[in-house]
Amino acid sequence: MSQSTNIPQNQAGGNRPQILSSASxxxxxxxxxRMAKIAMIVCASSSFLILLxxxxxxxxxxxxxxxxxxxxxxxxxxxxxxxxxxxGILPMIAGSLAVTIGSIxxxxxxxxxxxxxxxxxxxxxxxxxxxxxxxxxxxxPSVIYGLVGMLVIVPAVRQIGGTGYSVLAACVVLIVMxxxxxxxxxxxxxxxxxxxxxxxxxxxxxxxWQTVWHVLIPAARSGIGASIVLGIGRAxxxxxxxxxxxxxxxxxxxxxxxxxxxxxGNIAVEINYATGLHANALFATAIIxxxxxxILNSITMALFKRGFRGxxxx
Amino acid sequence: MAKVNPKTTxxxxxxxxxxxxxxxxxxxxxxxxxxxxRGLPFINWEFLTTVPRGxxxxxxxxxxxxxxxxxxxxxxxxxLVIPGVGTAIYLTQYARDNWPTNAIRYAINTLAGxxxxxxxLFGFALFVTVLSFNFSILSGALTLVCLLLPTxxxxxxxAIRAVPPYQKEAGLALGATxxxxxxxxxxPAALPGIVTGIILCIGRAxxxxxxxxxxMGxxxxxxxxxxxxxxxxxxxxxxxxxxxxxxxxxxxxxAILVIVVIIINSLTNWIARRFQLRLMxxx
Numbered sequence: 001m002s003q004s005t006n007i008p009q010n011q012a013g014g015n016r017p018q019i020l021s022s023a024s025x026x027x028x029x030x031x032x033x034r035m036a037k038i039a040m041i042v043c044a045s046s047s048f049l050i051l052l053x054x055x056x057x058x059x060x061x062x063x064x065x066x067x068x069x070x071x072x073x074x075x076x077x078x079x080x081x082x083x084x085x086x087x088g089i090l091p092m093i094a095g096s097l098a099v100t101i102g103s104i105x106x107x108x109x110x111x112x113x114x115x116x117x118x119x120x121x122x123x124x125x126x127x128x129x130x131x132x133x134x135x136x137x138x139x140x141p142s143v144i145y146g147l148v149g150m151l152v153i154v155p156a157v158r159q160i161g162g163t164g165y166s167v168l169a170a171c172v173v174l175i176v177m178x179x180x181x182x183x184x185x186x187x188x189x190x191x192x193x194x195x196x197x198x199x200x201x202x203x204x205x206x207x208x209w210q211t212v213w214h215v216l217i218p219a220a221r222s223g224i225g226a227s228i229v230l231g232i233g234r235a236x237x238x239x240x241x242x243x244x245x246x247x248x249x250x251x252x253x254x255x256x257x258x259x260x261x262x263x264x265g266n267i268a269v270e271i272n273y274a275t276g277l278h279a280n281a282l283f284a285t286a287i288i289x290x291x292x293x294x295i296l297n298s299i300t301m302a303l304f305k306r307g308f309r310g311x312x313x314x
Numbered sequence: 315m316a317k318v319n320p321k322t323t324x325x326x327x328x329x330x331x332x333x334x335x336x337x338x339x340x341x342x343x344x345x346x347x348x349x350x351x352r353g354l355p356f357i358n359w360e361f362l363t364t365v366p367r368g369x370x371x372x373x374x375x376x377x378x379x380x381x382x383x384x385x386x387x388x389x390x391x392x393x394l395v396i397p398g399v400g401t402a403i404y405l406t407q408y409a410r411d412n413w414p415t416n417a418i419r420y421a422i423n424t425l426a427g428x429x430x431x432x433x434x435l436f437g438f439a440l441f442v443t444v445l446s447f448n449f450s451i452l453s454g455a456l457t458l459v460c461l462l463l464p465t466x467x468x469x470x471x472x473a474i475r476a477v478p479p480y481q482k483e484a485g486l487a488l489g490a491t492x493x494x495x496x497x498x499x500x501x502p503a504a505l506p507g508i509v510t511g512i513i514l515c516i517g518r519a520x521x522x523x524x525x526x527x528x529x530m531g532x533x534x535x536x537x538x539x540x541x542x543x544x545x546x547x548x549x550x551x552x553x554x555x556x557x558x559x560x561x562x563x564x565x566x567x568x569a570i571l572v573i574v575v576i577i578i579n580s581l582t583n584w585i586a587r588r589f590q591l592r593l594m595x596x597x
Contacts, residue, residue, distance in 0.1 A: 029491050029493075029494060030491060032491070032493055033491035033492055033493040033494070036492075036493035036496070036497075037408060037492075037493070039400065040400050040401075040403050040404040040407075040408055041404060041408070042400075043396065043397045043399075043400025043401045043403075043404060044400065044401045044404035044405065044408075044409070044418050045418070046397040046400075046401065046463070047397075047401060047418060047421045047422045047425055047463055047464065047467065048417055048418050048421040050421075050425065050460050050463065051421040051424055051425055053436075053440070054425075054428070054432070054433070054436045054460070057436050057439045057440055058432065058435065058436060058439075061439055109334070110334050110337065110338065113330065113331045113333075113334035113335070114331075114334050114335050114338050116331055117331045117332065117334065117335040118335075121328065121331060121332075122335065126335075130335065130338075130339060132579065132583070133339060133342045133343075134338075134342075135579050135583075136342065136346065136575065136576060136579060137342050137345075139517055139521070139575040139578065139579055140345070140521070140571075140572060140575055141520065141521030141522070141523065141548045141551075141568075141571055141575075142521065142523065142524075143521075143523050143548050143549075143551045143552045143555075143568075144349065144521075144548075144551065144568045144571060144572065145345075146552070146555070147551055147555050147561075147564055147565070147568055148345055148348060148349065150555055150561075151352075151561060151565075152348070176341055176345070179338060179341075183338070206320075207320045207321060207323075207324045208324060208328075209320070209323055209324035209327040209328065210320055210323075210324070212327075213327070230427075233427050233429075236429070237427075237428075237429025237430065237431070237432075238429075239429065239430060239431040239523075239524035239527075240523045240524050240527065240552055243556070244552070244555060244556060264429060264431045264524070267431050267432075267434075267435055267528075268431050268434070268524060268527055268528060271434075271435060271438060271528050272528060282435070283435060283439070286431075286432050286435050289429060289431075289432060290428065290432060293424075293427050293428060293429065294424065296427065
């Protein structure tokens with residue numbers, strides 16, 4: 001990036017060697033060069049514009065619900081009944097938090113353990129076999145996880161009690177879905193720890209496990225933290241697989257076996273027929289969801305930044 | 315903890331970690347085998363070439379969903395490539411370390427974390443309602459472009475950054491303009507990486523459902539134009555599983571999707587390996 005600024009770009013002088021273009025192109029290629037730069041700036045601003053338009057639309061449609069229903073009434077109201085004009089999303093917040101916490105609690109230890117296995121312990125052949133497997137888990141569409149959940153997990157949960165469409169089933173499906181995220185990013189960050197850390201620890205007589213636990217994991221902790229936050233983001237944002245296994249009943253889940261509804265599911269299930277204030281309330285649901293994501297994203301960025309600083313100090 | 319012999323701790327920890335690895339591997343193998351075993355027997359020529367009946371019946375095949383998926387992917391990639399690769403070029407070749415660049419990077423990172431359903435809601439509000447594209451492949455594709463833009467930008471950026479700087483310097487030293495250097499030197503060298511990024515996007519487009527569920531309408535009919543509604547294969551799996559009890563057909567469609575994902579993963583790995591070898595061979 002830096003070297004590009006010292007190279008003169010617009011010297012249209014005649015003494016310039018003409019290797020790549022004929023004399024007739026001499027002037028036009030500099031014009032093209034300038035136009036190209038403008039075109040690239042336009043391209044680059046597209047993401048920024050898209051984000052702005054998304055935020056503008058979601059807020060334009062969502063804010064009326066906050067005003068009409070009342071912000072706290074909306075956020076902490078326990079009744080969601082569009083036909084009676086009642087819009088409280090606390091049950092959905094509770095549903096989203098329940099499945100996220102439930103799945104993360106299992107996926108973190110399992111995922112970090114797999115990352116350690118892949119990065120440090122497993123012999124080369126095992127690693128080469130497991131890596132594509134993890135990649136495949138990432139690539140499988142979420143509806144397929146939902147489908148397998150409906151056909152395998154839900155009946156299994158039904159054996160314990162209830163209809164099977166439950167927070168527990170949703171958690172099991174989510175665990176499988178976020179594991180690959182946690183594994184691959186944690187593995188990368190453990191691998192990124194400078195070799196000398198590990199060698200220093202081993203040469204001091206530490207066992208392999210002591211090295212992993214006291215040296216590698218602390219050194220990679222920001223990357224591991226980021227993988228967890230990304231996993232949480234994926235869990236909160238998942239929609240279709242959740243609709244398929246969680247039952248979608250509007251209620252604050254009281255046990256792992258009771259059905260629930262997530263924030264994302266609330267939007268997807270109702271948006272196609274919602275009108276008026278009901279539609280506004282769904283956009284407002286998206287605002288709450290976005291707020292969760294922005295908070296998580298800031299945490300991720302902070303963690304990554306800390307990670308890079310840590311590496312440059314070494 | 316400190317009193318325990320480190321060797322014992324090590325043995326316990328290694329056992330637990332191998333256990334975790336075995337559980338994960340087992341889950342994966344079980345899922346893939348389950349889908350393929352339940353789905354593959356129902357795949358035949360008739361299934362692939364019949365239009366699904368739609369509604370609550372669950373009868374018929376998946377031909378229109380395959381066509382819709384192909385239309386959607388073609389349109390999405392056609393719209394996506396220029397802004398995606400263009401942004402990557404800007405960020406690697408033109409951008410200085412100033413606030414607009416940071417704002418663009420922040421926007422890309424934020425977009426990457428926005429849930430699919432929020433893109434869907436936005437697409438529903440803008441493309442379906444305000445621009446009156448209605449529930450259509452076009453609305454779905456435009457929504458997908460917003461969703462996939464961060465993915466293509468970051469993979470293309472990585473690919474361009476992997477091009478050795480002396481190639482660019484050589485181009486500039488020969489008197490080429492910056493744009494000529496980008497077009498004739500940098501982009502060809504980064505092409506395999508960019509293609510990998512595009513294939514990744516295709517893979518995600520094939521599996522994406524939430525944002526398409528609210529922008530494409532889910533009609534089971536064969537699409538006649540880009541403005542007709544439709545359902546992709548992944549959406550078809552969802553409709554079959556939730557509206558009907560045709561789980562065999564859902565599984566068969568899922569099996570096809572899993573095979574496509576396996577092909578895509580092998581393809582990207584193959585390109586990535588060749589790309590790496592080529593770059594290493596030249597440097």
